[in-house]
Amino acid sequence: MKRLISVGLAAGLAVMAVLAGCSSAPEKIRIGEVTRSLFYAPQYVALEKGFFKEAGLDVELSTIPGGDKVMSALLSSGIEVALVGSETSIYVSQQGAADPVVNFAQLTQTDGTFLVARKKEDNFSFDQLKGSVFLGQRKGGMPQMAGEYVLKKHNINPQSDLQLIQNIEFKNIAASFASGTGEYVQLFEPEASRFEQEGIGHVVASFGKESGTVPYTVYMTKQSYLDSKAAAIQKFTNAVYKGQQWVASHSPKETADVIGKYFESIKPDILENAVKRYLDQGSYATDPILDEAEWNQLQDIMDKAGELKQRADYAKLVNTTFAKAAKEGK
Incomplete structure (x- = not known):
């Protein structure tokens, strides 16, 4: 009888342990x-x-x-x-x-993107974008909207003052610029820093700073x-x-x-x-x-x-x- 009680007690404790484990x-x-x-x-x-x-x-x-x-x-x-x-x-x-x-x-x-120029520009102003080929982000996405907001803030119409490219998939934008597409590109990090280190491009402005919090x-x-x-x-x-x-x-x-x-x-x-x-x-x-x-x-x-x-x-x-x-x- 004692053995049966012990076995029953042990089984009960085991069930309680399982339940406790489940609850935590x-x-x-x-x-x-x-x-x-x-x-x-x-x-x-x-x-x-x-x-x-x-x-x-x-x-x-x-x-x-x-x-x-x-x-x-x-x-x-x-x-x-x-x-x-x-x-x-x-x-x-x-x-x-x-x-x-x-x-x-x-x-x-x-915003987490930066304006990267193909050539180093020590005294950059946004007016330099006029007439250029600009490789932007996907339409309707926040990077593109922030980018256009900043351009308009500097009196640049993205649709008429420059050649805006925004039909390239997000994952391919950096590679497209590296292969020769565009004079300027809107990039996130770490691509912006990598391009600077490799001499592919140079950060000239921050869309994050320009578009606010x-x-x-x-x-x-x-x-x-x-x-x-x-x-x-x-x-x-x-x-x-x-x-x-x-x-x-x-x-x-x-x-x-x-x-x-x-x-x-x-x-x-x-x-x-x-x-x-x-x-x-x-x-x-x-x-x-x-x-x-x-x-x-x-x-x-x-x-x-x-x-x-x-x-x-x-x-x-x-x-x-x-x-x-x-x-x-x-």
């Missing part, structure tokens, strides 16, 4: 990033430093090229969280989505997921904030060393220089709060590009509750 299992969140970019350095730091794990999350990262494809994955529940430009949430809203896509944590706060790349999810998984979203946002603070308080070399595994084809010195360039111009948001002034600036840029049907409601498409709580340490 990390929450899985799948992120779909629109591209692999060192522009997203705080995210990779959060992954590599274990900030998501410390928060009790099992984060799976995948790269899904194209904002439309990222949104499709999010809306079909192929991923839980999208990392993409805020303009995509506005496009979804304009299509009358029953389950709105909500921005809850900002990662980058400026905007919610350029943001974590977003469906309203229904936000409602049902609020605790997980808070943990996620807390981890993102730790990544942002880590990048802000460490040297470009330290950040480059941590994120190097995500960019194995990039030379360490180029990676470091690119991180420094983004840090110097304040591209990495130091907290995840997306404020209304940034939201309005984004819509001004979209409006000037002819891509905004109507102004989008900040209160409907942005939720700062989680970001503010993360910053306050709650």
Whole structure:
């Protein structure tokens, strides 16, 4: 009888252990990033430093090229969280989505592209672009809209004052310029730094500095997921904030060393220089709060590009509750 009791007790304890293990299992969140970019350095730091794990999350990262494809994955529940430009949430809203896509944590706060000239120009002015062949970004995407916004700010009509090329796929733009297409090109890092090192081109201006502070790349999810998984979203946002603070308080070399595994084809010195360039111009948001002034600036840029049907409601498409709580340490 004692043996039966002991066996029963042992079995009961085993079941309890299993149940306890299940209850403490990390929450899985799948992120779909629109591209692999060192522009997203705080995210990779959060992954590599274990900030998501410390928060009790099992984060799976995948790269899904194209904002439309990222949104499709999010809306079909192929991923839980999208990392993409805020303009995509506005496009979804304009299509009358029953389950709105909500921005809850900002990662980058400026455009990430630079104007690269084929020839070195020590005293560059935007007037020099007139009559030139300009290799721009995809129409309707945030890089192209920010680029056109800056050109118009300098009294340049992108459609009539220069020869604008914008039918080349994002992944092929740098290669096209390197092979001889265009006199100027709009590039992200690390391609801009690599071109300078290899003598292919020279950075003459920053679209990030010129276009102002905007919610350029943001974590977003469906309203229904936000409602049902609020605790997980808070943990996620807390981890993102730790990544942002880590990048802000460490040297470009330290950040480059941590994120190097995500960019194995990039030379360490180029990676470091690119991180420094983004840090110097304040591209990495130091907290995840997306404020209304940034939201309005984004819509001004979209409006000037002819891509905004109507102004989008900040209160409907942005939720700062989680970001503010993360910053306050709650």
